[in-house]
Amino acid sequence: MSDERDIGLRKFCGYNIKRAFNVIQLDLNATLAEYGLRLVTWSALSVIDENSGLRQSQLADILSIERPNLVVLLDELERADLINRDRDTSDRRAYCLSLTDVGREVYRSALAAVEAHEDRITEGLSLEERQSLISMLRKIEAKGKARGDADGNGSISKA
Amino acid sequence: MSDERDIGLRKFCGYNIKRAFNVIQLDLNATLAEYGLRLVTWSALSVIDENSGLRQSQLADILSIERPNLVVLLDELERADLINRDRDTSDRRAYCLSLTDVGREVYRSALAAVEAHEDRITEGLSLEERQSLISMLRKIEAKGKARGDADGNGSISKA
DNA sequence: TATTGTTATACTCTATAACTATA
DNA sequence: TATAGTTATAGAGTATAACAATA
Numbered sequence: 001m002s003d004e005r006d007i008g009l010r011k012f013c014g015y016n017i018k019r020a021f022n023v024i025q026l027d028l029n030a031t032l033a034e035y036g037l038r039l040v041t042w043s044a045l046s047v048i049d050e051n052s053g054l055r056q057s058q059l060a061d062i063l064s065i066e067r068p069n070l071v072v073l074l075d076e077l078e079r080a081d082l083i084n085r086d087r088d089t090s091d092r093r094a095y096c097l098s099l100t101d102v103g104r105e106v107y108r109s110a111l112a113a114v115e116a117h118e119d120r121i122t123e124g125l126s127l128e129e130r131q132s133l134i135s136m137l138r139k140i141e142a143k144g145k146a147r148g149d150a151d152g153n154g155s156i157s158k159a
Numbered sequence: 160m161s162d163e164r165d166i167g168l169r170k171f172c173g174y175n176i177k178r179a180f181n182v183i184q185l186d187l188n189a190t191l192a193e194y195g196l197r198l199v200t201w202s203a204l205s206v207i208d209e210n211s212g213l214r215q216s217q218l219a220d221i222l223s224i225e226r227p228n229l230v231v232l233l234d235e236l237e238r239a240d241l242i243n244r245d246r247d248t249s250d251r252r253a254y255c256l257s258l259t260d261v262g263r264e265v266y267r268s269a270l271a272a273v274e275a276h277e278d279r280i281t282e283g284l285s286l287e288e289r290q291s292l293i294s295m296l297r298k299i300e301a302k303g304k305a306r307g308d309a310d311g312n313g314s315i316s317k318a
Numbered sequence: 319t320a321t322t323g324t325t326a327t328a329c330t331c332t333a334t335a336a337c338t339a340t341a
Numbered sequence: 342t343a344t345a346g347t348t349a350t351a352g353a354g355t356a357t358a359a360c361a362a363t364a
Contacts, residue, residue, distance in 0.1 A: 009205045012277055013293065014180075014187045014198060019223065020296040021176045023303030028173045039173060040354090046168045057322065064178065066356060071324060093322040093363045118171055124298045132288075133295050134172065137179040139283045144182030199331095216345060225333060230347060252340045252345040 013140075024121055031117045035110040040065070041077060042114065045099065045107040048083060052098045055088070059097060082106055172299075183280055190276045194269040199224070200236060201273065204258065204266040207242060211257045214247070218256060241265055 009015045025039060032042050040063070047062050048054065060070045074097070077083045082103035088094040099107060122130050168174045184198060191201050199222070206221050207213065219229045233256070236242045241262035247253040258266060281289050 008209055009202055010293070010297070012273060013280060013289075013296075014183045014273075014277075015202060016293050016296040016300065017176060017180045017183060018198070019303075020299040021173075021180050022223070023300050024173045024176060026303065039177070043168055043174060050167055055322080064181070065354095067323070068325075068357085069355065088322095091322080091364070095323075114171060114173075118173075121172060121299055121302055123302070125295060129291075129295060130172075132291065134169070134175050136284060136288060136292050137172075137175040138169070140179040140280055141175065141182050143280055143282070144178075144185065214345075224331095226346070227334080227348075228332065247345095250341070250345080252338095254346075 027121060028114070028117055031113050032110060034113065035106055036080060037106075037110055041073060042107075042110055044070075044073060044077065045082065045103060045110075048097050049099055049104065049107055053096045055094045056097065057094075077103070186280060187273070187276055190272050191269060193272065194265055195239060196265075196269055200232060201266075201269055203229075203232060203236065204241065204262060204269075207256050208258055208263065208266055212255045214253045215256065216253075236262070 029038050032038055035042075037045070043063055044059060047059055051058075051062075056070055056074065057067060060067045063070070065073075074083065074085065078085060081100055084098045084100055085095040086098065088096050122133075125133065188197050191197055194201075196204070202222055203218065206218055210217075210221075215229055215233065216226060219226045222229070224232075233242065233244065237244060240259055243257045243259055244254040245257065247255050281292075284292065
């Protein structure tokens with residue numbers, strides 16, 4: 001509670017971003033729970049919606065989650081009749097992912113709720129600030145991609 | 160890998176903040192591992208350093224972690240001889256936390272490493288942008304505190 | 319031999335209930 | 342009775358190894 005005391009920590013990104021993310025995740029997951037979704041499952045629906053027919057391994061790459069973990073996540077979405085897993089005719093090892101009609105409908109409804117959540121969470125910020133925030137977050141995220149690259153500069157840990 | 164495809168998601172804070180945090184946490188924990196620390200344990204050292212004598216329950220409040228989880232974290236720091244747990248003479252249920260000499264030294268060294276990490280992670284950003292980023296993250300975090308409050312406006316989920 | 323999806327598993331983080339010793 | 346610290350435990354989230362089917 002005593003918020004004036006721990007000043008040192010608050011100078012750093014890591015600490016503040018963690019706490020901000022906790023707040024966002026709490027509200028976002030509460031928002032999505034009304035649709036039986038979480039951040040990850042909603043993200044999966046979003047990517048599938050915009051890339052109908054993609055494979056599980058591609059989706060795992062895009063969402064940066066491990067294939068084994070994606071499997072159980074897709075099981076959940078399939079059980080809820082939100083997605084289809086269709087065998088790829090040209091490569092029978094793979095599945096082509098797509099949204100069901102129900103899935104599309106649920107995703108659209110949830111999308112509106114997520115937009116409302118976004119407005120709620122960024123309430124004190126101007127439109128320019130919101131754009132700037134997301135732009136900066138992406139620049140930070142991009143630092144993590146400098147792993148397999150030529151390295152050399154002052155690049156990020158590859159552990 | 161195909162980064163041009165999942166555009167819809169990237170409009171939203173929640174998705175971008177999660178990924179940025181992952182990148183930061185990976186580099187930060189790799190940085191702190193050289194000192195036998197993680198983000199949480201380093202944060203604990205920081206708060207104890209600046210608030211010598213505080214109690215475990217106060218520290219748990221400040222760090223927003225549950226008391227039971229703090230106990231094992233402090234066990235770890237005590238075993239490494241980085242902190243002292245001294246019985247409060249006026250309330251023998253409580254412990255007063257402080258850094259050992261070793262703890263202070265380790266914390267200072269780690270602090271320098273964390274500052275280097277911070278520069279690395281915010282490399283493409285100007286000084287004004289870094290300040291603005293942290294300021295916005297704190298505004299978002301503050302939304303989460305509007306739980307026990309009077310509510311009424313468009314406040315955040317209290318689940 | 320390599321890849322897609324899968325199973326089983328383990329490790330971390332986080333959250334809750336119940337205990338002890340003090341107050 | 343209430344509080345500080347503790348114990349045990351359960352649930353998420355995440356990561357790796359190994360397998361079957363297919364390429």
